[in-house]
Each structure stands twice: as structure tokens, then as C-alpha cells.
Amino acid sequence: MTTIGIYGVSTTSGRAFLADFLLMGVKVYGYARSSQHGTETVDTLIQQGGIYLQRPSNNIGETSRFLPLTGAEVGHDLDRLIDQCDIIIIAHPANYQEETARRLKEASLLKAAGIPLVLSPSRTLATPYLWQILGEQYPVICFQTCPYSCKSDSPGSTYIKRRKKSWIASVEGHVREEALAELKRIFPQMLTSRIPATASLGNIGAVFHPTTYLLNRDAILATEARNTSFSFYIEGIARNTRVAKVIEEIDQIRLCIAHALGLSVFGLKDDPREEEWSAIMEKVAKSQVSSSDNIQELRHLRAMYLQPIHDSIVSAQHWLDYTYGVRRIPGEPLADAIGRTPTYQKRSYPQERYIHEDIPTGLVPLESLAERLGIPHEPITRIINLYQRVTGTDPRKTGRNLEPFETQYLVQYLLGELGTQRRYHEKKLRSDNVGKRPSYPGSVQGLAHCPKGGRYSAYPSTWISSSGNPGPDLPGGS
Numbered sequence: 001m002t003t004i005g006i007y008g009v010s011t012t013s014g015r016a017f018l019a020d021f022l023l024m025g026v027k028v029y030g031y032a033r034s035s036q037h038g039t040e041t042v043d044t045l046i047q048q049g050g051i052y053l054q055r056p057s058n059n060i061g062e063t064s065r066f067l068p069l070t071g072a073e074v075g076h077d078l079d080r081l082i083d084q085c086d087i088i089i090i091a092h093p094a095n096y097q098e099e100t101a102r103r104l105k106e107a108s109l110l111k112a113a114g115i116p117l118v119l120s121p122s123r124t125l126a127t128p129y130l131w132q133i134l135g136e137q138y139p140v141i142c143f144q145t146c147p148y149s150c151k152s153d154s155p156g157s158t159y160i161k162r163r164k165k166s167w168i169a170s171v172e173g174h175v176r177e178e179a180l181a182e183l184k185r186i187f188p189q190m191l192t193s194r195i196p197a198t199a200s201l202g203n204i205g206a207v208f209h210p211t212t213y214l215l216n217r218d219a220i221l222a223t224e225a226r227n228t229s230f231s232f233y234i235e236g237i238a239r240n241t242r243v244a245k246v247i248e249e250i251d252q253i254r255l256c257i258a259h260a261l262g263l264s265v266f267g268l269k270d271d272p273r274e275e276e277w278s279a280i281m282e283k284v285a286k287s288q289v290s291s292s293d294n295i296q297e298l299r300h301l302r303a304m305y306l307q308p309i310h311d312s313i314v315s316a317q318h319w320l321d322y323t324y325g326v327r328r329i330p331g332e333p334l335a336d337a338i339g340r341t342p343t344y345q346k347r348s349y350p351q352e353r354y355i356h357e358d359i360p361t362g363l364v365p366l367e368s369l370a371e372r373l374g375i376p377h378e379p380i381t382r383i384i385n386l387y388q389r390v391t392g393t394d395p396r397k398t399g400r401n402l403e404p405f406e407t408q409y410l411v412q413y414l415l416g417e418l419g420t421q422r423r424y425h426e427k428k429l430r431s432d433n434v435g436k437r438p439s440y441p442g443s444v445q446g447l448a449h450c451p452k453g454g455r456y457s458a459y460p461s462t463w464i465s466s467s468g469n470p471g472p473d474l475p476g477g478s
Helices: 012-024 036-048 078-084 094-106 127-134 177-186 204-215 217-225 234-238 241-260 274-290 295-305 316-324 334-339 353-372 378-391 407-414 420-424
Strands: 003-007 027-031 050-054 065-068 073-075 087-090 117-119 140-143 148-151 157-163 167-172 190-193 264-266 312-314 454-456 463-465
Touching: 003 012, 003 078, 012 027, 012 050, 012 065, 012 148, 012 157, 027 078, 036 050, 036 073, 078 094, 087 094, 087 177, 094 117, 094 127, 094 353, 127 140, 127 407, 177 190, 204 217, 204 234, 204 241, 204 316, 204 353, 204 378, 217 234, 234 241, 234 334, 241 264, 241 312, 241 316, 241 334, 241 353, 241 378, 274 295, 274 316, 312 316, 316 334, 353 378, 353 407
Parallel strands: 003 027, 003 087, 027 073, 050 157, 087 117, 117 140, 167 190, 264 312
Antiparallel strands: 050 065, 140 167, 148 157, 454 463
């Protein structure tokens, strides 16, 4: 029987994973560092003999309940995590992923038989940094988003507000098929892709979180001072159209990056592909009506009908459609779509970690990619600069600034064209993208970034070395 490890069982999402796995009868070992918070969580779970799962009223009849550990374990033993587990889910903020990779390596992870690491979520361009530590092509699965909308009020409980209907997971490096099959069995709603850009450029947290927090920061601090609550998505975006418009600008930059790489994109301002999207979602809706009441079967069917988008990058509004079932209305402003999202209407509180995680691991690498590809990125730059003024720290120095990597490597990685990735990757360039620059409504001109030893224009076929010749592995290269 497969054993799933949770690195970070003391985190909010870590406890949601634990509860869900116990509910499904999955064998699990939950690891937490022996910090004050980690020790309190592990001690509480052991003393209780399980975890309290809190659920709101829902249409699947799932009630709040106590879930006993029943054979599952929680603790602080890193060696046990590695020795017992076939898959390890890293369930803590993305800005700690490199540190975790180093700790796992020191604890003999590389002596094990290639245990896949699941980054939940990975945010943007996590794997190249992890490969620097664990070795190129080490098995990594990047979740585009956390599977749960969840909160935690105490060390021994979790509140799963909602399980996301679908999300994309990019499969990277030497991931064994049996491990991937087991993960799909546990999460049938997961859409898998061999194109890493689907997770890296599909990072919706970088779009929603930092801009909303920073541009509403005064209001958030004022409500905290009054000991009242601020509805992060409703007050911060739905009722604040100024913020929503900035988010949409950042979202379009993300889509322009994907478009420049030749990837399939839904929601690009000048080419939204509304009819194609509507046809896909109509099939999904019909499959849900005609299928049985078995929730796992419903999830499997939904994933099957969503396969046409598994290698695509979609806008924030399209993401709300397939993730939360908020039907896409062509031309609808983001503020209105957020206002119609049920999961954002209750218990949606701001967290300062949004900016400390999503800027260094999201906006910083997106800004760097946009700069290298010659795509205007001024709205992203403004938010990063605002963070720097507010916190006094420079995320471009400490975050994923992409400085260790040449542009050619990053492009090949994002397209799934490195090593093992190439064997699985069927390149899907839309014919109307080839040779075209993406359009962008802003007036600011981007700056082309030249990696050491060469220069790179906006397309992977035009990498030019310092000698003026096309680089290796590209047309005309050696």
C-alpha cells in the first residue's frame, strides 16, 4: 500500500491534506519540524488521536467530524518520512521549498529510490531551483494551486471550506508512472501536464494575493486595529475596482509571456478564444448532469472532459470557471467574477504571508521572464517596488530572480523540452502564434535581458550565442 508523506503537517494546508487522506483511508506520515508550532501541532494530534475536520454545509452531504489517525502517524522524524513514504507532499509556503530540499538531501533523500516531491503549490519556476540542489531531472510534481480552500483555527483541527473542482499538476523529471497513477487515484480531479509552464505560468496566487494585500493594506490594518475582519476577496477585489483592474493588467502580462512562448492561451485580451472555451465547459457541465452521484466518479469525469486545457495557460476569470465552477461570462470584469464566487464570500481573510510568499516566488520570476522576453511589465514592477518600500527588503535579491539560469534553459524547461521531459512532450504550438509578438495594452516598453554569453529574442527558435550562431538544440545549432 502506498504511503504518502506530508512535509509540513502543522501548516494550514498540511492539516487539510491529513484530514482528507484519513477520510479516504490513505496511509500517511505527517512530518513537522520540531519548532514551537510544529511540536504543538504534533503533540495535539497525538493526544487527540486524530484531527477534527470542520465542513460548511455542502451538496455532497459531508459533515464535520473527528477523524482518528487509525494507523497513520505524525511526528518529527525526517528519516522516517523518507524511509516510509512513496510520495512526499511539501505543504508549506513556496519560499521555504529550497530550504526543505536541502534538509531532505542532508537526510539521505538521494539514497532513496527517487521519491517524488509534490510541491503544493510550487508557485513560479520552483523546479529549476530544486534541481540545483537535488540534481537535474529529480522527480517533481508541481501543483498549480493548493487542492483546498482551507483555514485552521487550532493545532488539532482543519476547516476545509471547499475542495477545488480541478487544478493542473505539471509532471517534471523522472516521475515513475506508478507514483503518478497513485496520485491520480487519490486526486482524480487533477489534470496532469508535461509542460511545466502550466504550473509556473498558471500561478494564480501571484495574480490575486500580493496586489490585493498591498493595495488594500491600510484598510486591512485599520480593521485589525478595530478587531474586526476584512473580507479579502469581496472588499479587496469585488468592491475595489481599482485593485481589480491592476490585477487584470498583471494577469495579461502572465498570459503574454505564455503567448510569446507559443503556448495555448485562453483569455488573452486580443484573442480570448471564447467559443472554444464555452464548448469545452459545456461538455463538462453535461457530463456532471448525466453521471452518477459518486463524488470520485464525478471528479474523474470532470478531469477527463477538461483534458483539452491541461496544456494551456488561462486567465483569472477562466481559472475561476474550471476551479470553482463560476461560469465564465465573456467580457465580464474580474471584480464581478470574484463577487460571484461563493467560496470567497465567507471566511476569506487576508494573510500577510501572501506578500512574503507570492512576491519572491511569483511576481519576481514573472517580472524577470517578461523582461527577458521584451514584454512590458510595469504593473508587476510597481507592486514589487511597493513591497520593497513597505517591508524594507528587496525580493529581487532574495527571491527567484532567475539569475542562475540562461534564458534558453528557462524556455526549454517551461516548454518541457529538457532531458526526460522531451520524451513525453508533444509540442503544441498554435499556428497563429508562430512568429508573432504578443500584443499588450500598456505603453511601457520592456527591456530585453541578455543572459551571460548570448542574447535572446522573444522566441525559443531565436537564441543567439555571443558568436552570432544559433545555440545547441535549436534550429541551425550543433
